[in-house]
Amino acid sequence: xxxxxxxxxxxxxxxxxxxxxxxxxxxxxxxxxxxxxxxxxxxxxxxxxxxxxxxxxxxxxxxxxxxxxxxxxxxxxxxxxxxxxxxxxxxxxxxxxxxxxxxxxxxxxxxxxxxxxxxxxxxxxxxxxxxxxxxxxxxxxxxxxxxxxxxxxxxxxxxxxxxxxxxxxxxxxxxxxxxxxxxxxxxxxxxxxxxxxxxxxxxxxxxxxxxxxxxxxxxxxxxxxxxxxxxxxxxxxxxxxxxxxxxxxxxxxxxxxxxxxxxxxxxxxxxxxxxxxxxxxxxxxxxxxxxxxxxxxxxxxxxxxxxxxxxxxxxxxxxxxxxxxxxxxxxxxxxxxxxxxxxxxxxxxxxxxxxxxxxxxxxxxxxxxxxxxxxxxxxxxxxxxxxxxxxxxxxxxxxxxxxxxxxxxxxxxxxxxxxxxxxxxxxxxxxxxxxxxxxxxxxxxxxxxxxxxxxxxxxxxxxxxxxxxxxxxxxxxxxxxxxxxxxxxxxxxxxxxxxxxxxxxxxxxx
Amino acid sequence: xxxxxxxxxxxxxxxxxxxxxxxxxxxxxxxxxxxxxxxxxxxxxxxxxxxxxxxxxxxxxxxxxxxxxxxxxxxxxxxxxxxxxxxxxxxxxxxxxxxxxxxxxxxxxxxxxxxxxxxxxxxxxxxxxxxxxxxxxxxxxxxxxxxxxxxxxxxxxxxxxxxxxxxxxxxxxxxxxxxxxxxxxxxxxxxxxxxxxxxxxxxxxxxxxxxxxxxxxxxxxxxxxxxxxxxxxxxxxxxxxxxxxxxxxxxxxxxxxxxxxxxxxxxxxxxxxxxxxxxxxxxxxxxxxxxxxxxxxxxxxxxxxxxxxxxxxxxxxxxxxxxxxxxxxxxxxxxxxxxxxxxxxxxxxxxxx
Numbered sequence: 001x002x003x004x005x006x007x008x009x010x011x012x013x014x015x016x017x018x019x020x021x022x023x024x025x026x027x028x029x030x031x032x033x034x035x036x037x038x039x040x041x042x043x044x045x046x047x048x049x050x051x052x053x054x055x056x057x058x059x060x061x062x063x064x065x066x067x068x069x070x071x072x073x074x075x076x077x078x079x080x081x082x083x084x085x086x087x088x089x090x091x092x093x094x095x096x097x098x099x100x101x102x103x104x105x106x107x108x109x110x111x112x113x114x115x116x117x118x119x120x121x122x123x124x125x126x127x128x129x130x131x132x133x134x135x136x137x138x139x140x141x142x143x144x145x146x147x148x149x150x151x152x153x154x155x156x157x158x159x160x161x162x163x164x165x166x167x168x169x170x171x172x173x174x175x176x177x178x179x180x181x182x183x184x185x186x187x188x189x190x191x192x193x194x195x196x197x198x199x200x201x202x203x204x205x206x207x208x209x210x211x212x213x214x215x216x217x218x219x220x221x222x223x224x225x226x227x228x229x230x231x232x233x234x235x236x237x238x239x240x241x242x243x244x245x246x247x248x249x250x251x252x253x254x255x256x257x258x259x260x261x262x263x264x265x266x267x268x269x270x271x272x273x274x275x276x277x278x279x280x281x282x283x284x285x286x287x288x289x290x291x292x293x294x295x296x297x298x299x300x301x302x303x304x305x306x307x308x309x310x311x312x313x314x315x316x317x318x319x320x321x322x323x324x325x326x327x328x329x330x331x332x333x334x335x336x337x338x339x340x341x342x343x344x345x346x347x348x349x350x351x352x353x354x355x356x357x358x359x360x361x362x363x364x365x366x367x368x369x370x371x372x373x374x375x376x377x378x379x380x381x382x383x384x385x386x387x388x389x390x391x392x393x394x395x396x397x398x399x400x401x402x403x404x405x406x407x408x409x410x411x412x413x414x415x416x417x418x419x420x421x422x423x424x425x426x427x428x429x430x431x432x433x434x435x436x437x438x439x440x441x442x443x444x445x446x447x448x449x450x451x452x453x454x455x456x457x458x459x460x461x462x463x464x465x466x467x468x469x470x471x472x473x474x475x476x477x478x479x480x481x482x483x484x485x486x487x488x489x490x491x492x493x494x495x496x497x498x499x500x501x502x503x504x505x506x507x508x509x510x
Numbered sequence: 511x512x513x514x515x516x517x518x519x520x521x522x523x524x525x526x527x528x529x530x531x532x533x534x535x536x537x538x539x540x541x542x543x544x545x546x547x548x549x550x551x552x553x554x555x556x557x558x559x560x561x562x563x564x565x566x567x568x569x570x571x572x573x574x575x576x577x578x579x580x581x582x583x584x585x586x587x588x589x590x591x592x593x594x595x596x597x598x599x600x601x602x603x604x605x606x607x608x609x610x611x612x613x614x615x616x617x618x619x620x621x622x623x624x625x626x627x628x629x630x631x632x633x634x635x636x637x638x639x640x641x642x643x644x645x646x647x648x649x650x651x652x653x654x655x656x657x658x659x660x661x662x663x664x665x666x667x668x669x670x671x672x673x674x675x676x677x678x679x680x681x682x683x684x685x686x687x688x689x690x691x692x693x694x695x696x697x698x699x700x701x702x703x704x705x706x707x708x709x710x711x712x713x714x715x716x717x718x719x720x721x722x723x724x725x726x727x728x729x730x731x732x733x734x735x736x737x738x739x740x741x742x743x744x745x746x747x748x749x750x751x752x753x754x755x756x757x758x759x760x761x762x763x764x765x766x767x768x769x770x771x772x773x774x775x776x777x778x779x780x781x782x783x784x785x786x787x788x789x790x791x792x793x794x795x796x797x798x799x800x801x802x803x804x805x806x807x808x809x810x811x812x813x814x815x816x817x818x819x820x821x822x823x824x825x826x827x828x829x830x831x832x833x834x835x836x837x838x839x840x841x842x843x844x845x846x847x848x849x850x851x852x853x854x855x856x857x858x859x860x861x862x863x
Contacts, residue, residue: 358739367747
C-alpha cells in the first residue's frame with residue numbers, strides 16, 4: 001500500500017487504541033487510555049509531563065507491551081509484539097532521542113535500518129533513496145554527511161527520512177520541536193502537514209498548544225494516564241479550553257514588578273570560554289547583576305549557554321576576562337570559594353550535574369553543606385541532623401514521591417527540581433545561576449520553580465536566568481539580554497522588550 | 511516459535527530479593543564447580559569433606575583457612591576501596607610485589623633498630639604499594655589515561671623487577687636459589703600458636719574496623735559515595751572529588767602493598783617468585799562478590815581462603831591442578847553476577863493481546 005491509496009477518508013482508522021492499561025512496576029502510567037488516528041490527519045497528543053503521552057505511543061509501536069487493552073492498525077487487530085513488527089505494519093516512530101548511529105553517514109544509517117528490516121540494499125542505493133526522498137520532501141540532506149556532524153534539526157530530518165524509507169504510513173513524532181529553534185520547528189511542522197496531506201497519518205506528541213492550532217486536524221488530550229479529550233476537531237475550538245483540560249488549571253502569570261536594584265553581586269567583564277574542542281563558546285561577555293533583580297538571558301540553545309554556566313559554576317576555566325562574585329574576584333576560584341561567596345547553581349541537566357540519583361534525598365540535600373561543616377566535623381558526620389534538615393525541606397518545598405531515605409533518582413522531574421531548589425536556594429544564596437530551570441516540567445512544577453526564584457530574589461539574591469523559553473524569560477526577568485554565538489546583547493528593561501526585537505536579536509539580525 | 515520473555519527493569523530492588531539472587535547464584539556456582547571436580551575424579555562425599563569439614567570445621571583446617579584469608583582480605587579491601595570511586599585497580603599484584611620488595615629491602619639492609627624493624631617493614635610496604643598505584647592515579651587524574659592499562663602494565667613491571675632482584679643482587683648466596691635469604695626472627699609476624707596463623711589476622715581485623723568506621727562516620731565515606739555515583743555533580747556541589755579519588759586509590763595501593771609485606775613476614779619469611787600468586791584475580795573477585803562493602807569483604811575473603819585450603823589438598827591427594835581454585839572462583843563470580851539479572855529485572859512472559 002502506498003500513501004496515495006490511503007487518502008480516502010471514512011476507511012478504518014490508521015491506529016485505534018482502546019482501554020490501554022500500562023503500569024511500571026506497580027505504578028500506573030496509563031489507565032484505560034485510548035487514541036484514534038485517521039489517515040490524512042495530523043493528530044496532536046497533548047498533556048503535561050508524565051501524562052502518559054510517550055508511554056501510549058511506545059505501546060502503539062510495541063516498544064512497551066500493554067498490560068490490557070487493544071491496538072488495532074488499519075482495522076486489523078493483529079498483535080504487534082516488537083517495534084520491528086510495528087514498523088512492518090507501517091508504524092514508524094521518531095523518538096526524542098534519535099536512533100541514529102552518530103559515526104555513520106545518513107546513507108549508512110538508512111542502509112543499516114533497511115538491512116535490519118529485511119530489505120538489504122547497497123550503500124549507493126541507500127544514498128540514492130535518501131537523495132530522492134529528500135528531494136521529494138523538499139529539503140536538503142547530504143546522504144554522505146556523518147550524522148554526528150549534522151545539526152539537531154538535520155539529524156531529525158534524517159530520522160524522519162529513515163522512518164519513511166522503511167515504509168512508515170503512520171508516523172509518530174515524540175515532542176519533535178522541543179529541540180528546535182522557532183524557524184526549524186516551523187519547517188518541521190510544515191513537513192509533517194505535507195506528509196499528512198499526502199495521505200499518511202501523523203501523531204504529534206507535543207506540549208505546545210500553538211502547534212496544535214496551526215498544524216493539526218485533531219487533538220487528543222491526556223492527563224495522569226487517562227484520555228480526557230479524545231480526537232476533538234481543532235478547527236473552531238478554543239485553545240484555552242484545551243489548556244484547561246491538559247493542566248486542570250491555568251496559572252496566572254504575575255508580571256515582574258519594577259525593582260530598585262541593590263549592590264552588584266555578579267560582575268562579568270569580557271569573559272571568554274572555550275569548548276572542549278577548543279572552539280570559542282563565550283566571547284567577550286560582560287554583564288552586571290544586582291541584588292534584587294533577575295537578568296534573563298534569552299537565546300537559541302547551543303549559543304554558549306551551557307559553557308557560560310559551567311564557567312560561572314567553576315567547572316571549566318575562563319580563557320579571558322574577569323568574574324566577581326559578591327565583590328570578590330572569582331575568575332579562577334574553585335567551586336568551594338564560589339559557593340562560599342553565595343553562588344547557587346541550577347543547571348539545565350540536574351540529574352547529570354547537580355543531583356546524585358543513587359543517593360538518598362537527605363544526602364543530596366546535604367551535598368553542599370557537608371564540606372562547609374554544616375553537618376559536623378570531618379571525622380563525625382551528624383546523620384540525624386541531615387535527616388532533620390531533609391524532613392524540613394521536604395515539607396517546606398512540598399517534595400512528593402519519597403522520604404528522606406528515598407534515592408533521588410526515583411523522584412519525578414518536578415520533585416527532583418524542588419529538591420535541587422531546596423538545596424541551592426537556602427539562606428546563603430546570593431547569586432543564583434539558573435539554566436532552563438523549568439525545562440521538561442509541568443505547569444505546576446514550573447510555577448513552583450518560578451515562585452522560588454522570585455522569593456529568593458525578593459530576599460536579596462540576584463538571579464541570572466538563562467533560558468531558551470522566551471515566555472519564562474518574559475515572565476521572570478526585570479532586564480533581558482540575548483545570547484547569540486557566544487556574545488551578549490545589551491540588556492534592556494522588560495517593558496522595552498518586544499518579542500519581535502528579541503527574535504531579531506536571537507536570529508542575529510539586530 | 512517460542513517467545514523471548516520480556517525484561518522489565520525494577521524501579522526498586524527489595525533487599526530479600528537481592529539476597530535471594532545472590533544466594534542462588536552462589537549455590538549454582540558452587541554446584542557447577544563441584545560437578546567439575548567430580549568429573550575430574552574427586553569423589554562426591556570427599557568433596558564435601560574437603561570443602562566444608564576439613565577447611566572450616568576442623569581446628570587445623572580453620573587455622574589454615576584463616577591464614578590464607580589474611581592477604582586475600584587485604585587485597586579485597588584494597589580492590590573494594592578503589593572500586594568505590596570508580597577506579598579500576600588492575601595492578602593489585604604489582605602493588606603487592608612492591609610492598610613485598612619494600613619489606614625485604616628493610617630486612618636485607620637491616621634498617622632501623624630490631625624492635626622497630628617489623629613496623630618499619632609494614633609501613634614502608636604500604637608506602638611502596640601506594641606509590642606504585644600513584645603513578646597510574648596521577649596519569650588518570652591529570653590526563654585521563656585509562657588506569658586499566660597502566661595499573662595492569664605496572665603489575666608486570668613490578669614482577670619483572672622482583673625477578674631481576676632475585677636472580678641478581680638479592681639471590682640467596684647460601685643456597686643459590688632465586689629467593690632472598692630468610693628474615694630474622696624479629697622481622698617476622700609472631701605466630702599465634704594455632705597452626706600457621708600469625709598476627710597478620712589482627713592487622714586485617716584492625717584495618718577492616720578502621721575502614722568501616724571511617725566510611726560510616728566521617729566525610730570520607732560520604733564523599734566516596736557521591737563521587738562514585740556521579741563525579742560531575744559531586745564536583746559542582748563543591749566536594750573534593752580529586753582528593754577523594756586520590757585518597758581512596760592510594761589507600762587501595764597501600765593495602766595491596768601491605769598484603770605483600772604480610773605474606774613475606776607472616777608465612778614465607780623471604781621474598782620468592784611465587785608469593786604473588788593469584789591475588790590480582792582474587793582481589794577483584796572478592797570486591798565484586800562483597801559489592802565493595804568492607805565487612806562483606808572479610809566474609810568473602812574467609813570463604814575464598816577455604817577455597818585455597820581445599821585447593822592445596824585436592825592438588826596433593828587427587829592430582830587436581832591448582833588452577834581449579836581459580837576456575838571455581840571464576841565460575842562463582844560469573845553465576846553470582848548473572849543472578850543479579852533476576853533482581854535488576856522482572857521477567858515476564860509476553861502477553862498475547
